[in-house]
Amino acid sequence: MTFKTILAVTAPGLGDADLKLAATLCEEAGAHLAVFVVGLAAPPPIGAYAAVVSEAWFQERQLDLERLQARTDTVSGLLASMTVSSDVSSEYQEIAWADEAIGRRARYADLTVLGPEGLSSEELKTNVIEGVLFHSGKSLLLVPQGAAPTLKPRQVMVAWDSRLESSQALAASLPLLVKTEEVHLVLVDPVESEDEHGAEPGADAATYLARHGVKVTVDRLPSQDRPVAAVLRQQAIDTAAELLVMGAYGHSRLRQRIFGGVTSSMIEDPPIPVLMAR
CATH class of the missing domain: 3.40.50.620 (HUPs)
Structure with missing residues (x-):
């Protein structure tokens, strides 16, 4: 698409x-x-x-x-x-x-x-x-103030946690990712288990992207007691990312929208252009 x-x-x-x-x-x-x-x-x-x-x-x-x-x-x-x-x-x-x-x-x-x-x-x-x-x-x-958005980014960062919303964001961003110079697949405190990231966190997602011709690097980062959003913000700077791709976590309860902490943080203060899907 x-x-x-x-x-x-x-x-x-x-x-x-x-x-x-x-x-x-x-x-x-x-x-x-x-x-x-x-x-x-x-x-x-x-x-x-x-x-x-x-x-x-x-x-x-x-x-x-x-x-x-x-x-x-x-x-x-x-x-x-x-x-x-x-x-x-x-x-x-x-x-x-x-x-x-x-x-x-x-x-x-x-x-x-x-x-x-x-x-x-x-x-x-x-x-x-x-x-x-x-x-x-x-x-x-x-698109935050001062950003120069592009649909042809050279460097993209994907926040990956193996959940459904993250998978949907990855699929939605494929038209952009296949044309990039490099994609950093970022995992914060990944858990090695069958029902989460598998035996090698990030490997399956990286293989999926590679089969589409995406040049991908997996970054497994410790939070070290920092908020996950802060880790993602710093990694976006360190990788010179022009776009951050992430799933939006939340649900509707009696018409009151409730977002998770990382989603809310990125909505309130996006560090760079952020592509969200859920």
């Missing part, structure tokens, strides 16, 4: 930097750029004062719709000035269900990109991350 459709998500009040970043990746990959403009609706008033404030709430929703239309028009104008193939769609969605709307849209893209602007907007970031990871079955690329 190659990346043929890349999705970028934006919202009223945001600028165009993330869209331009996604367009650059589309140019590099020869991909189509799909933009989803999402307006987040505040919940309706409830309780004793609901009747008093409902008129103000309706007026605010009308303003939201106008802002959404204005943002969509601005995005349409921007896309018309670009050379990449593109389309734009928009949706005004209750904030409790916005992640599912984004996830549905992401099912029709090979990759969703969330850049620095999106990462700085807590509501949008939360809904994009949860929507893509829990509702699309596709991968997500997080």
Whole structure:
């Protein structure tokens, strides 16, 4: 599989930097750029004062719709000035269900990109991350401030722990890995056992990659009482990685998303562009 459709998500009040970043990746990959403009609706008033404030709430929703239309028009104008193939769609969605709307849209893209602007907007970031990871079955690329993302990286680091999410991230990243100069498969405190890493931790994953023509090196690292995320961050620096590939660990409980410690750390402060899948 190659990346043929890349999705970028934006919202009223945001600028165009993330869209331009996604367009650059589309140019590099020869991909189509799909933009989803999402307006987040505040919940309706409830309780004793609901009747008093409902008129103000309706007026605010009308303003939201106008802002959404204005943002969509601005995005349409921007896309018309670009050379990449593109389309734009928009949706005004209750904030409790916005992640599912984004996830549905992401099912029709090979990759969703969330850049620095999106990462700085807590509501949008939360809904994009949860929507893509829990509702699309596709991968997500997080791009921190100051990073220069590329879909043709020379050095890639893969965080490997032999679990299902890690395997899915590895498979999702294969279109990139087969074209790299070197991939570092990083294991932190690997356990030698039949139901974890096997007799030689990392060997089976390295063989899988090598059969695809990937040039892979296995790095088995001790945590030495450091958080796993800190070990991964340092290894990304030490290997001059341009991309970190990792599985996203978490689950949904009564619509409350719960991520594991390493996943949460990378979401909050990605050291380099991070490709996630689950």
